[in-house]
Amino acid sequence: MKPSSAHTEHWERTRRLTFITLGIWFFFSFFIHWFGAEMNNLSFMGFPLGFYMAAQGSPVAFVILLFWSTRKQEAIDEECGVAE
Amino acid sequence: MNGRFIDNLPKVYGLYTGGFLVFIGLMAILEQLGTPADTLGVLFVAFTIAIYATIGWLSRTMETGAYYVAGREVPSLYNGMATAADWMSGASFVAMAGGVYFGGYGYLAFIVGWTGGYVLVNSLMAPYLRKFGCYTVPDFIGTRYGGNTARLLAVIVLVVASFTYVTAQINATGTIAARALQIPFEVGVWFGLLGILLCSMLGGMRAVTWTQVAQYIVLIIAYLVPVFWMSNAQDFGLIPQLSYGAAVDRITELEALHGVGTMVPSETFPGLRALTTAHSMAPDSVLASWKFITLVLVLMCGTASLPHILMRYFTTPSVREARRSVVWSLFFIFLLYFTAPALATFTKLQIMDPNLATGIIGKSIADVQSLEWIQKWSSVGFLAISDSNGDGLLQINEFFMRGDIVVLATPEIAGLPYVISGLVAAGGMAAAMSTADGLLLAIANALSHDLYYKIIDPEADTRTRLIVARVLLVIIGAGGALVASLQLSSILGAVAWAFSFACSGLFFPLVLGVWWKRANRQGAIAGMAVGFIVGFWYLYHVRFAGGTPFLGLDHLRFGIVGMAASLIAMVGVSLATEEPDAETQAMVDAIRIPSGKTILDES
Numbered sequence: 197m198k199p200s201s202a203h204t205e206h207w208e209r210t211r212r213l214t215f216i217t218l219g220i221w222f223f224f225s226f227f228i229h230w231f232g233a234e235m236n237n238l239s240f241m242g243f244p245l246g247f248y249m250a251a252q253g254s255p256v257a258f259v260i261l262l263f264w265s266t267r268k269q270e271a272i273d274e275e276c277g278v279a280e
Numbered sequence: 281m282n283g284r285f286i287d288n289l290p291k292v293y294g295l296y297t298g299g300f301l302v303f304i305g306l307m308a309i310l311e312q313l314g315t316p317a318d319t320l321g322v323l324f325v326a327f328t329i330a331i332y333a334t335i336g337w338l339s340r341t342m343e344t345g346a347y348y349v350a351g352r353e354v355p356s357l358y359n360g361m362a363t364a365a366d367w368m369s370g371a372s373f374v375a376m377a378g379g380v381y382f383g384g385y386g387y388l389a390f391i392v393g394w395t396g397g398y399v400l401v402n403s404l405m406a407p408y409l410r411k412f413g414c415y416t417v418p419d420f421i422g423t424r425y426g427g428n429t430a431r432l433l434a435v436i437v438l439v440v441a442s443f444t445y446v447t448a449q450i451n452a453t454g455t456i457a458a459r460a461l462q463i464p465f466e467v468g469v470w471f472g473l474l475g476i477l478l479c480s481m482l483g484g485m486r487a488v489t490w491t492q493v494a495q496y497i498v499l500i501i502a503y504l505v506p507v508f509w510m511s512n513a514q515d516f517g518l519i520p521q522l523s524y525g526a527a528v529d530r531i532t533e534l535e536a537l538h539g540v541g542t543m544v545p546s547e548t549f550p551g552l553r554a555l556t557t558a559h560s561m562a563p564d565s566v567l568a569s570w571k572f573i574t575l576v577l578v579l580m581c582g583t584a585s586l587p588h589i590l591m592r593y594f595t596t597p598s599v600r601e602a603r604r605s606v607v608w609s610l611f612f613i614f615l616l617y618f619t620a621p622a623l624a625t626f627t628k629l630q631i632m633d634p635n636l637a638t639g640i641i642g643k644s645i646a647d648v649q650s651l652e653w654i655q656k657w658s659s660v661g662f663l664a665i666s667d668s669n670g671d672g673l674l675q676i677n678e679f680f681m682r683g684d685i686v687v688l689a690t691p692e693i694a695g696l697p698y699v700i701s702g703l704v705a706a707g708g709m710a711a712a713m714s715t716a717d718g719l720l721l722a723i724a725n726a727l728s729h730d731l732y733y734k735i736i737d738p739e740a741d742t743r744t745r746l747i748v749a750r751v752l753l754v755i756i757g758a759g760g761a762l763v764a765s766l767q768l769s770s771i772l773g774a775v776a777w778a779f780s781f782a783c784s785g786l787f788f789p790l791v792l793g794v795w796w797k798r799a800n801r802q803g804a805i806a807g808m809a810v811g812f813i814v815g816f817w818y819l820y821h822v823r824f825a826g827g828t829p830f831l832g833l834d835h836l837r838f839g840i841v842g843m844a845a846s847l848i849a850m851v852g853v854s855l856a857t858e859e860p861d862a863e864t865q866a867m868v869d870a871i872r873i874p875s876g877k878t879i880l881d882e883s
């Protein structure tokens with residue numbers, strides 16, 4: 197099978213979405229936790245912010261991120277005519 | 281009911297959940313009528329195992345498609361629940377809150393890592409492997425890269441990683457069965473194995489899928505009910521997960537009062553610990569922050585490489601459903617993981633706060649020792665109190681316990697009825713059994729499909745293949761139970777190693793197989809072999825040979841070293857050798873789009 201232009205466009209857009217998703221993932225996985233001690237000086241809903249982000253904030257962000265990116269990916273599949 | 285089982289899923293599992301709640305109610309009534317606590321524990325564990333075994337029996341099959349991938353007809357919501365049960369082990373259920381209790385902020389790396397890993401599964405792996413249409417993870421490696429060497433290496437990594445993990449699970453089922461049924465641990469291990477095999481042997485992946493959904497429902501009810509009940513009974517708030525911020529602050533005050541971190545225990549009890557780490561103190565040096573994020577990274581990449589998780593996404597009807605079921609998996613896992621720190625915080629507050637009736641730190645030792653839950657758990661060696669300084673009062677460094685107590689004893693600390701403790705035992709059993717099932721099946725399927733059928737005897741007929749698969753399942757299960765009964769390693773230590781083994785050997789060969797067309801057979805072989813061997817060597821070096829960890833990468837994080845070696849070897853060797861042929865490149869193009877036929881035919 198030779199990749200058609202629709203397939204090329206589909207993969208371009210899929211790749212872009214994946215990079216954006218992984219960028220957000222990187223931010224909530226590593227970047228913010230590097231500054232845990234600094235964040236702990238701030239308070240959020242009564243929690244020290246650093247503790248909150250590790251215990252709840254990052255997991256919540258991951259759940260929302262996946263709901264969002266899966267919807268986006270399904271839209272890309274539809275628009276490029278490669279959905280099942 | 282009319283129609284096929286698969287069309288009636290909401291009704292079947294709705295009835296099942298309702299039936300389980302009625303059963304809990306019945307147990308509560310029995311308790312009021314004066315039934316002894318031990319009998320309730322036995323009833324809880326026996327009743328739930330009987331249900332799982334029934335589902336296993338009803339799902340029996342002699343078709344390879346049903347045995348290996350549940351007939352590829354599992355809807356995303358249910359696959360999400362099954363994956364969550366597959367994923368959350370006895371250790372997650374029993375030990376995670378205890379880990380936060382003792383480790384504080386630093387331990388939260390497990391929560392970040394074990395949730396964020398699903399972003400990698402969703403973005404990089406699951407939909408593409410589903411499009412591939414493989415039965416097992418080595419099936420993908422073997423076909424994408426070609427040749428038996430690559431397939432065999434993938435089988436070896438899979439077996440080592442999964443076996444490390446499964447002994448811990450069988451150990452956990454044994455511990456819970458032994459406690460609930462009042463039998464010796466060595467017998468409990470074999471009893472637990474029997475329950476696990478009843479769920480998986482006759483129906484393979486199909487049976488495991490439908491029992492895992494049932495087990496998820498039990499485990500999540502068993503985890504959440506006590507926490508909500510305790511929080512409301514002790515006025516900590518209606519939704520405990522949102523309202524424990526004040527408790528975190530209060531603990532910081534109490535830590536200063538009780539001298540957490542400054543009062544060092546002067547005695548030791550095997551397997552027990554005294555609290556010495558501050559609850560919410562963040563890593564405050566570059567090395568500490570580095571250790572936090574490297575642990576997060578290893579757990580995430582391990583999650584995305586563990587075959588018993590990836591193979592769950594082979595069971596959906598389509599690529600879209602595979603992707604959606606990763607989202608549901610993360611959501612259902614999240615429900616437990618964001619509750620664990622709340623539970624740890626409230627339990628710690630109840631033990632430490634002198635203003636609460638449950639507080640024990642700072643009270644007189646004689647009073648504390650007369651408490652029922654203290655007596656009960658110290659008699660089984662889960663807890664110890666010792667008046668090290670002889671002042672008659674209980675200091676923070678004189679109270680020793682096992683982390684598991686946080687989940688197991690919370691109902692009793694908070695004075696909830698015993699029926700809740702029985703429920704928690706059933707939940708722990710469900711968590712450990714469901715993970716053990718998934719792992720045993722992953723190992724047995726790789727050996728029967730990839731080693732026996734694809735490498736040793738490609739002519740084997742369906743009947744022989746399925747009999748070999750079942751015999752292997754029993755042998756590996758027995759091997760796991762044997763190792764578990766020797767009690768060689770602690771539950772969590774072995775579990776964390778499995779993640780490092782998996783990501784050292786499999787992460788880059790899987791990811792690059794989809795995302796880098798230039799990756800070829802020689803590169804994949806080098807990536808798996810070098811990653812795995814370097815990872816193994818490094819683990820031996822820091823854990824057993826007394827070597828100094830490089831950049832703070834200790835035995836929990838050896839996967840970082842393994843993965844780095846794997847990446848360098850795979851990219852270097854791929855570039856130094858020929859690029860894959862046109863057929864392989866077309867195959868990679870085909871797995872990148874959801875529509876069209878799968879790469880491998882169903883057979």
